[in-house]
Amino acid sequence: MSPSRLLFVNSFAFQEIYVRYRLLAFNSRTAQDGKNDPYLNESLLDLHMHDLRRFVRLGMEAGAAVAIVPFDIGMNAHAASRARYSRFLEATRRHGLPVWSLEGGFRDVPIEDLVVNRLDRHPNGLANKLAATFVSAQAVSMLDGRGSEDKELARRIP
Numbered sequence: 001m002s003p004s005r006l007l008f009v010n011s012f013a014f015q016e017i018y019v020r021y022r023l024l025a026f027n028s029r030t031a032q033d034g035k036n037d038p039y040l041n042e043s044l045l046d047l048h049m050h051d052l053r054r055f056v057r058l059g060m061e062a063g064a065a066v067a068i069v070p071f072d073i074g075m076n077a078h079a080a081s082r083a084r085y086s087r088f089l090e091a092t093r094r095h096g097l098p099v100w101s102l103e104g105g106f107r108d109v110p111i112e113d114l115v116v117n118r119l120d121r122h123p124n125g126l127a128n129k130l131a132a133t134f135v136s137a138q139a140v141s142m143l144d145g146r147g148s149e150d151k152e153l154a155r156r157i158p
Contacts, residue, residue: 019119039087049095056097065142067098069135073127075103077111105134 006013038044052068059066070088074081085103092099106114106127114127123131 023119037084039084045091049091049097052097053095067100067138067142068092069100069102069131071102071123071131073106073111073114073123076106100135100138102131102134105130
């Protein structure tokens with residue numbers, strides 16, 4: 001049986017091989033080298049901000065309290081991730097979008113404790129809980145009217 005046919009017939013084997021290959025490929029590159037970072041491309045970043053502005057406006061028109069919470073658990077572990085996160089925050093503020101930062105939300109928590117597992121680097125339940133706890137005061141403030149600065153910012157979205 002050909003290797004391609006074997007992988008096609010056994011999708012579990014393919015998934016296991018693919019996940020490990022992706023991890024090896026990621027680790028073999030210079031960590032977080034930024035060569036493919038779309039946030040370093042100003043025109044792509046502006047397009048992204050335009051899309052976010054549209055989503056914020058749609059949410060507001062529907063009566064929702066809206067804020068963007070950029071969620072990157074890697075910012076405590078990698079200087080490149082911190083710089084990328086800062087660039088994103090700067091862009092949202094420059095475009096007048098309501099944003100709540102998670103900077104400091106994962107302080108003193110090792111990245112290994114924030115990911116699903118070694119092969120799946122997505123945020124796990126703990127990461128989501130910490131993020132929700134960290135921004136909850138900002139959310140309550142906006143919802144009960146004390147966050148008038150955030151509300152005013154959200155009202156100005158074109």
